[in-house]
Amino acid sequence: MRDLTPAATPARRPALRRLLREKWLHLLLVPLALLWLSPLIWIVITSLKTNAEVFDQAAGFWPKALNFANYPNTLAVAPFGTYLINSVIVTGSILTGQIVTITLAAYAFARLEFPFKNALFTLFLLQVMFPIYAIFLTNFVTLREMGLVNTLPAMIVPFVASGYGTFMLRQSFRQVPSELSDAARLDGCGHFSILWHVYLPLVKPTLIAFGIISVVTHWNDYMWPLLVTNSESVRTLPIGLGLLAKADSGADWPRLMAGTTLVVSPLLLLFVIFQRRFIDSFMHTGVK
Template sequence: MLLALVWLSPLLWMGVTAFKARAEVFDPQAGFWPAHWNWSNFSSAWAVAPFDVYLLNSLISTGGILAAQLLTVVLAAYAFAQLRFRGKNVLFGLFLLQIMFPIYATFLTNFLTVRSLGLFDHVLALIVPFAASGYGTFLLRQAFRQIPLELIEAARLDGCGHLGILWHVCLPLTRPALLAFGIISVVTHWNDYIWPLLATNSDHERTLPIGLGLLAKADSGADWTRLMAATLMVIAPLLCVFFVFQRRFVNSFMHAGLK
């Protein structure tokens, strides 16, 4: 519980500061809790920048990436786990190699590709470079390999093809792994700052982290109450998702190595 309190202390400080008056932040006489809960910080932060547009762009880009990744990752993982074809190990090694490269090493080539496709400063520029995931393919491949071969053979005897086996056998048995990858993907791309900053150049295509950065730059770090209110709005959807799925998320890692 002490470690949990240490982990929660920055989040608690941010939440309390978001409701304080500006003068209370650096006043040594002011207590930890605000004298009056100031809800106007949220409306003030919302009015400084078009956060409604940023929120919509974040939802579209994060949801689009997750949908594309689930489609490509599931099919690729099933192929590597259950199919036999020439060059399988070499191709899977290339997938693993992609995991070893830092994501920032691919930004230049991704930027040139996006620009050549005419997608610069478009929401698709935030989705296309991340439509596949080497990590997700590896994670689900390991999960598919843990499925007993007898279940797959029984489904095949019942007339299921590869897509039928994938839909009726593999996916229901690997829901924890799918959920774990989904949460990791959403958190990663919801908080992404560098790539949206490179791939977009206008307010109507930017995402929430960029809007938060612009707000901090506009305030020059002085108005901490408004900045913390904006930060709380940015992370609130992620906190809600985690609290809803936290039990399944933890269970997915507890049972990841069990057959």
């Protein structure tokens, strides 16, 4: 019987080259994905170690036994349940306020005509040009005069408007054909009806993209909540992690990594559930 293996080998080569041509991007992205995931993997593995294993160079990368007790121990050190609720309230309130303000401001700057519109838009964008740390003192003094220090509104009020979000949405509104709004106006629609029924459905990708940026930014915010709060009842998750890192006996790294896992898990879960919508929002931001 003849051996067909040598003859079959040349026939496989075109198929292999075709596979490489079609999948070369995947071969490039897989190492990059592993590189991006490596800090998350290290955090999760460290959260399952003992404190002795973290500082023992001979212990190796993997823990000898999975120490899941770090998670309930972390929750017992600080009221992370309260921190979680506060983070959800603060992040959700900021996002809701920003969506309302940037939508109205962007529509006005994109489709309405009023005196000094361009000058006002330039002034409005100044907050994008200045770093947020440059206005911390002014915001703090204002909130103190209003009696809002050490309250949840103190972490929400300074961020209910966004110059970046207004600029982003204004550019999307300007890409919507004016014939659509003209037709709606002929049908008797006012500005709010046109905004709701014509513009907003067409700029959903932009709103989703901005929502992702806003949620990630304010969920992870540390400096401003640390400045305006001084009691556990109004603190957020990043502040709780900071308290774990500043313990009198030094940072308990397994517990700190367990707390970090708890903080980033909601965002990762949100991404896993809505990953297709997230990716589409960035790939198709704007109106074609």
